[in-house]
Amino acid sequence: MASHRKPKPRPLTGPAARTALTLALAAAASTTAFQGSGHADPRPGSTARVKAKVDKLHHEAEKATEAYNGAKEKADEAAEELEKLRDQAARKQERLNATRDALGAHAAAEYRSGGVDPSLQLALSSSPENYLERAAVAERAGARQADSVRRVGEQARGVRQLREEAAGTATSLKSAADSARRHKRTVQGKLREAEKLLDRLTPEKRAEVLGDDGHGGVPEGPDGSDGSDGTARADRSGGGSGDGAREATAPATGVAPDSRAxxxxxxxxxxLGKPYVWGATGPDAYDCSGLTQAAWKAAGVSLPRTTYTQIDAGRHIPRSGLAPGDLVFFYGSVSHVGLYIGDGQMIHAPRPGAPVRVAPIDEMPFSGATRPA
Known part of the structure; x- marks a missing residue:
């Protein structure tokens, strides 16, 4: 009778054993990777590295933003000036055409009169006295025509000059517009890179990174890196709660020096609470210099567009003499600005993902202050 017992399995040896072991290890690795792939939770310490990179990128983007703001302001001014020059040239051309038409009509009238020699006309005249009177009138008319001819020349030169100025302004406009586009691409590239890094974090870690108003601890000295005195600022005190949220109301601190401030x-x-958007000047969003410009515009004071020009738009104030309303600037490159409100606090538009809020001025390397005039 045949036996139906299951054969006893024989252990694998040689190449078959190595193949089985390889497959088992691969399966275990795949399972572990799958189970841990829900969020790219950074390794210990990697959140700090991501934060440092994001801070640096945001700060570089802000510097490029201020460069963009300056180039765009120049382009807007050039476009406005070009429009004025073209309008002036058009009006001068109209006056030139009118003067030329009048001269043409006079020349046609003389041609129709036959251009008889004046002495012969006097000899043939039945009333020499009347002729002489008409001749005097004609002489005055001739002087006026000569003046018209001179005006034609002057007007033509004026039109040519305006057109040359317009051509130069158009060149400046193109240069400024090209510069603005280059800076815009730089800003967008930096922000995209920062966003990719932030996407690697959990929502909690992302909020923690964006909860700090600083722009990175990269030293800035003569080469344009961060730090008003050429060294990194180690003390970044008063950095907030770390949850990305700030109080929506500013404490009523300090006394403004005047009603405008x-x-x-x-x-x-x-x-407060409105979003940061690079290049924005309100009313729904702001970048840092757009906020300070809009705030002082509401007070009746016209500030230039960029941090680099705002710092010289008034009287420089020492840190010890700060008063509410003063503009406070940061970094050796003067790439960030806020509005001082007293007690070491400012209102500013920090960076993308961080709305307009209150922050200590000690969060960033202080570079100077200005009281708008």
Missing amino acids: ARAVSFARGA
């Missing part, structure tokens, strides 16, 4: 501070308070 008070109005600027009041405007900035009203902007």
Whole structure:
């Protein structure tokens, strides 16, 4: 009778054993990777590295933003000037055409009269006295025509000059527009790179990174890196709660030196919570210099567009003499600005992902302050 017992398995040896072991290890590795792939949770310490990179990218983007703002301002001014020059040239051309038409009509009239020699006309005249009177009138008319001819020449030169100025302004406009586009691409590239890094973090870690208003601890000295005195600022005190949220109301601290400064501070308070958008000047979003420009505009003071020009738009104030409404600037490159509100606090538009909010001025390397005039 045949046996139906299951054969006893024989252990694998040689190449078959090595193949089985390889497959088992690969399966285990795949399972582990799958189970841990829910979020690219950074390794210990990697969040700090991501934060450092994001801070640096945001700060570089802000410097490029201020360069973009300056180039765009030049382009806008050039476009406005070009429009004025073209309008002036058109009006001068109209006057030139009118003067030329009048001269043409006079020349045609003389041609129709036959151009008889004046002495012969006097000899043939039945009333020499009347002729002489008409001749005097004609002489005055001739002087006026000569003046018209001179005006034609002057007007033509004026039109040519305006057109040359317009051509130069058009060249400046193109240069400024090209520069603005280059800086725009730089800003967008930096922000895209920062966003990719932030996407690697959990929502909690992302909020923690964006909860800090700083722009990175990279030293900035003569070469354009961060730090007003050429060294890195180690103390970044007053950095907030770390959860990305700030108080939506600014503490009423300090006394503004005048009513205009008070109005600027009041405007900035009203902007709290609005998003940071690079290149924005309100009313729904701001970048750092756009916020300070809008705040002082509400107070009746016209500030230039960029941090680099705003720092010289008034009286320089030492840190010990700060008062609400003063503009406070940061980094050796003067690439960030806020509005001082007293007690070491400012209102500013920090960076993408961080809305307009209150922050200590000690969060970033202080580079100077200005009281708008």
